[in-house]
Amino acid sequence: MNKRKRLVLTGLIMASFLFVVPVFGASSEPPASILIDSLSYLYNGVNFDHEQHLEVTNDCSVCHHHCFGNGAENEQCAKCHANSNGTSSVACGDCHIQKPFTVQHIREMEANPKRYHLDMVGLKAAYHLRCLNCHVEMDAPTGCVDCHERTDTGNQFYHSGDYAPIGGGAGKVHE
Amino acid sequence: MNHLIVNKGYQPIDSLNNPDNGQKWSLWRKLLLGLSPSDYFRQVLRNPFNWVLGLIFAIGLPVIIYRYATGLGGVMHASYDYPWGLFLGFGLFCMVPLSASGFLLGTTVELFGHKKFKPILRLALLNGLLGYFFAVVYLLVDLGCPWRLYYPMFVSWGTAAVLFLVGWHVATYLSVQIMEVSEAFFEWVNWPTAKKFIHSGTIGLTVAGIILSTLHQGALGTLLCYAPGKVHPLWYSQEFLWIFYLCSSVFAGICMVIAVSTVVEKTMSWRCGSEFLDNLGPITIGLAKGATMALVTYLVIKIIGIIHDNEWAYLTTGWGTWFMLEIGLGVILPIILFSIGIRKNSVWLVRFTAFLTILGLMMNRLNTALITFNWDLYQEIPHPLEAVITVTIFALFITVYRFILYRLPILYTWKTVSEEELVSIADLDSTQTQQAAVLVDTAGKESLGPA
Amino acid sequence: MRRISRRGFFKVTAAGSSALAISSTKKAFGMKEFKGYPDSMGVLVDLTRCIGCRTCEAACNKEHGLPEPEIPFDDFSVFDQVFHDGKRKRRTSDSAYTVVNRYDDTSSGAPVYRKIQCNHCNEPACLTSCFVNAYTKTKEGAVIYNPDVCVGCRMCMVACPFRIPAYSYHSALHPQIIKCNFCYDTRLKKGKPPACVEACPQEALTFGHRKTLIKIAHERIRSDPDKYVDHVYGETEVGGTSWMYLSSVPFDQVGFDTSLQHHPILDNTKSFLGFVPMVLGIWPAMFMGFHLLSTRGKEETEKKVSENK
Numbered sequence: 013m014n015k016r017k018r019l020v021l022t023g024l025i026m027a028s029f030l031f032v033v034p035v036f037g038a039s040s041e042p043p044a045s046i047l048i049d050s051l052s053y054l055y056n057g058v059n060f061d062h063e064q065h066l067e068v069t070n071d072c073s074v075c076h077h078h079c080f081g082n083g084a085e086n087e088q089c090a091k092c093h094a095n096s097n098g099t100s101s102v103a104c105g106d107c108h109i110q111k112p113f114t115v116q117h118i119r120e121m122e123a124n125p126k127r128y129h130l131d132m133v134g135l136k137a138a139y140h141l142r143c144l145n146c147h148v149e150m151d152a153p154t155g156c157v158d159c160h161e162r163t164d165t166g167n168q169f170y171h172s173g174d175y176a177p178i179g180g181g182a183g184k185v186h187e
Numbered sequence: 188m189n190h191l192i193v194n195k196g197y198q199p200i201d202s203l204n205n206p207d208n209g210q211k212w213s214l215w216r217k218l219l220l221g222l223s224p225s226d227y228f229r230q231v232l233r234n235p236f237n238w239v240l241g242l243i244f245a246i247g248l249p250v251i252i253y254r255y256a257t258g259l260g261g262v263m264h265a266s267y268d269y270p271w272g273l274f275l276g277f278g279l280f281c282m283v284p285l286s287a288s289g290f291l292l293g294t295t296v297e298l299f300g301h302k303k304f305k306p307i308l309r310l311a312l313l314n315g316l317l318g319y320f321f322a323v324v325y326l327l328v329d330l331g332c333p334w335r336l337y338y339p340m341f342v343s344w345g346t347a348a349v350l351f352l353v354g355w356h357v358a359t360y361l362s363v364q365i366m367e368v369s370e371a372f373f374e375w376v377n378w379p380t381a382k383k384f385i386h387s388g389t390i391g392l393t394v395a396g397i398i399l400s401t402l403h404q405g406a407l408g409t410l411l412c413y414a415p416g417k418v419h420p421l422w423y424s425q426e427f428l429w430i431f432y433l434c435s436s437v438f439a440g441i442c443m444v445i446a447v448s449t450v451v452e453k454t455m456s457w458r459c460g461s462e463f464l465d466n467l468g469p470i471t472i473g474l475a476k477g478a479t480m481a482l483v484t485y486l487v488i489k490i491i492g493i494i495h496d497n498e499w500a501y502l503t504t505g506w507g508t509w510f511m512l513e514i515g516l517g518v519i520l521p522i523i524l525f526s527i528g529i530r531k532n533s534v535w536l537v538r539f540t541a542f543l544t545i546l547g548l549m550m551n552r553l554n555t556a557l558i559t560f561n562w563d564l565y566q567e568i569p570h571p572l573e574a575v576i577t578v579t580i581f582a583l584f585i586t587v588y589r590f591i592l593y594r595l596p597i598l599y600t601w602k603t604v605s606e607e608e609l610v611s612i613a614d615l616d617s618t619q620t621q622q623a624a625v626l627v628d629t630a631g632k633e634s635l636g637p638a
Numbered sequence: 639m640r641r642i643s644r645r646g647f648f649k650v651t652a653a654g655s656s657a658l659a660i661s662s663t664k665k666a667f668g669m670k671e672f673k674g675y676p677d678s679m680g681v682l683v684d685l686t687r688c689i690g691c692r693t694c695e696a697a698c699n700k701e702h703g704l705p706e707p708e709i710p711f712d713d714f715s716v717f718d719q720v721f722h723d724g725k726r727k728r729r730t731s732d733s734a735y736t737v738v739n740r741y742d743d744t745s746s747g748a749p750v751y752r753k754i755q756c757n758h759c760n761e762p763a764c765l766t767s768c769f770v771n772a773y774t775k776t777k778e779g780a781v782i783y784n785p786d787v788c789v790g791c792r793m794c795m796v797a798c799p800f801r802i803p804a805y806s807y808h809s810a811l812h813p814q815i816i817k818c819n820f821c822y823d824t825r826l827k828k829g830k831p832p833a834c835v836e837a838c839p840q841e842a843l844t845f846g847h848r849k850t851l852i853k854i855a856h857e858r859i860r861s862d863p864d865k866y867v868d869h870v871y872g873e874t875e876v877g878g879t880s881w882m883y884l885s886s887v888p889f890d891q892v893g894f895d896t897s898l899q900h901h902p903i904l905d906n907t908k909s910f911l912g913f914v915p916m917v918l919g920i921w922p923a924m925f926m927g928f929h930l931l932s933t934r935g936k937e938e939t940e941k942k943v944s945e946n947k
Contacts, residue, residue: 054693112841113836113845113846118846118847131857134841137839137841139839140839141840154689156691156712169696169700170693170696170710170711171696171706172712172713176710177706177708177710255810258806258807258810258811265807267729267730267795267803267804270796270805271792298925298928298932299928299932300932300933330790331790331805332789333790335770335789336789338770338789344769344770345768345770345772347766348768349769350767350768350793351769352911352914354769394922394925397925398917398922402914402917402918405910405913413767413793413796413906415906416895425909429910564722565722565725565726567722
């Protein structure tokens with residue numbers, strides 16, 4: 013093959029990747045690590061090792077539940093949702109809202125019992141419940157600071173670290 | 188005082204005028220029992236009981252000041268599980284039933300017309316008045332904000348609360364009792380119009396007294412119904428606790444009258460009139476009969492309470508033993524001893540039994556409000572300073588009691604000399620006045636009044 | 639017959655009727671029972687989610703400016719604290735509206751954590767026992783306390799079946815009851831959830847209308863019957879409370895009093911309080927009757943005696 017034809021062929025092959033990659037992009041290239049910090053206040057964000065968790069679970073829907081349209085485990089749910097579709101996004105925060113107990117959300121939930129027929133937790137609890145339940149089973153770290161460091165605000169909040177009471181605080185913890 | 192009577196021929200004041208000179212006693216003189224200030228002071232010092240009182244006040248009064256200066260936390264365990272201690276346990280729950288004598292004797296004498304008990308009526312009324320008054324004093328020590336004592340009256344009403352009833356009734360009943368005792372006071376200060384005014388309302392006051400007393404004696408029991416699980420089942424009864432408290436207040440009040448009259452007869456007989464002293468024996472026996480009937484009734488209703496809530500199993504526990512001890516010593520034994528005493532007309536057995544019954548009543552009240560409270564949690568013994576304050580206020584109660592008994596015509600009859608006789612004495616010339624004075628003077632002893 | 643003086647008669651009537659007037663206000667306004675305000679909020683405490691992180695304690699402390707604790711809020715040695723010879727774990731105090739305790743002796747073998755705070759009952763014992771009306775049950779469901787009228791009698795502390803109210807005994811001039819107020823002033827009034835609810839990382843605390851929470855609670859039990867004991871604690875206890883609990887182990891193993899009555903504490907006093915106006919109505923006539931009967935014979939005898947003289 014002459015030089016020009018080799019260049020065109022390489023270009024075509026490379027260009028085809030441009031079409032291929034985006035189509036399979038969602039399922040083939042998950043990020044290796046994610047910084048989960050939308051709620052960071054008392055704690056810094058979590059440097060989440062996505063790649064490792066993918067290896068351990070080998071199934072996206074273990075964490076990203078209800079997202080892939082692959083049927084329901086719970087037989088109660090399966091009665092209606094056996095053939096339900098997946099979602100357009102797998103981000104936790106797209107379903108689990110940051111402030112679940114606002115007046116608007118409570119009213120919305122009570123007004124739409126069919127949509128909210130199982131009480132869905134907010135984003136912070138979604139993270140903790142899903143992560144920690146598994147971590148407890150798998151003997152993985154479960155301490156607060158094992159996953160996210162305390163911020164200075166957090167230390168003040170907990171009266172911990174630099175803000176720990178010196179020689180006992182003013183109040184009594186017991187009776 | 189006995190020393191003065193025996194050695195100096197002292198005669199207690201019992202009438203408007205000084206029998207030596209026909210002049211009215213001044214209030215100051217009456218307060219000093221007709222003695223000169225130095226004589227009065229000397230007799231105070233001579234009395235060993237006053238030394239005991241002095242010691243109690245010397246220790247107790249600073250502790251009371253400390254309570255107000257530093258808050259309740261300084262004199263109590265500051266317990267959130269045991270919010271009430273001795274101040275309410277003794278000062279309110281014990282003293283109120285023991286002060287039921289007022290309405291009991293009032294009803295007996297004025298409503299039922301048993302004039303036989305008239306000589307002891309005023310003592311019973313005074314006992315009731317002082318008991319309730321000092322229950323309020325205990326309350327002022329116990330309340331977190333005693334300066335707000337009047338709040339349930341005038342500032343903020345919690346009308347569904349049983350305490351609301353207790354508060355209003357105690358306040359109203361205190362007024363009723365003040366009016367009933369005021370007759371003696373008005374005699375003593377010589378305000379006959381005021382006395383007549385009060386006397387005309389005696390029936391009304393007595394009926395008001397029995398209404399109010401029935402309700403608040405019962406209400407004190409109902410207070411514990413707010414904490415059904417916290418009081419041991421043998422002492423608790425949702426339906427009947429108020430009846431238990433009402434019924435026990437009947438024999439408590441009666442026995443307190445017997446007890447006080449015993450103390451009075453032994454320690455201040457010089458102050459007692461002949462009407463009082465001569466009739467005290469039969470009166471005591473008569474009171475004992477009433478107390479026995481109330482005790483028997485109480486025993487029956489207590490047993491009904493156990494049957495009603497099917498609490499027999501509890502009797503076999505440690506608490507059950509304690510319960511049976513309380514009923515045995517405080518109810519059954521007094522029934523037996525009273526019955527023997529009444530049959531044998533033994534005033535002294537009756538008196539002993541009255542003291543025993545009072546102890547039994549105190550046991551019951553302290554058990555319900557304090558000792559079996561939180562029976563399934565942990566036991567807490569009140570702070571020692573609580574005991575100090577409780578004893579101090581009780582000593583104050585005794586002091587005030589004695590102060591009034593020494594002066595007002597409670598134990599004796601006040602002699603009033605009519606105006607005509609006064610004028611006729613004044614008309615006599617000086618020798619005749621002296622002769623008349625000698626006649627009036629009962630035993631010809633030298634008197635200590637002004638010459 | 640001994641005549642009652644006019645004055646005496648008026649005095650009886652005055653005493654009786656004024657007492658009656660007072661007592662008629664003591665009746666519970668004819669309402670037999672109060673099931674809570676319809677839009678009352680509540681909190682469902684799911685003990686299967688609580689991990690004992692004590693963030694709620696810290697949030698409460700911050701929200702209300704409570705005193706600095708003796709031990710940091712992330713120190714879990716507090717769970718080992720026992721008092722009174724081991725008979726009592728931590729409880730609410732004058733510096734803590736809420737505490738979390740750990741219970742180790744459970745039938746599941748695993749420790750269970752429980753958050754303790756005022757349960758904001760529908761018909762609270764504290765409110766109904768207070769004779770100066772220091773407590774109010776707001777329509778949002780909070781049971782709040784007014785220190786400006788409180789006399790300090792501590793009847794509410796005796797009455798509360800959950801032993802929640804604490805008292806600032808060490809204050810000489812401003813002692814008051816200390817207890818959770820559902821963050822009423824700072825949050826509930828403005829439609830916001832309490833600080834502890836917002837802070838909980840596991841949403842062990844679910845905030846919503848009480849009626850909805852009961853449905854949610856039963857739905858959780860129904861969806862996962864092996865996970866939960868089939869009981870919502872506080873649904874009916876002492877007439878119903880706004881803060882309710884779900885547990886994975888029997889409630890008495892985690893410090894709940896399961897012997898509590900299922901109707902309000904106030905009901906225990908109704909049999910007596912109902913009798914009060916009866917006494918006021920009947921006693922005067924009855925005792926006047928006794929008086930007339932017992933003195934009539936004596937006066938006749940006295941008359942005869944004086945006539946025979």
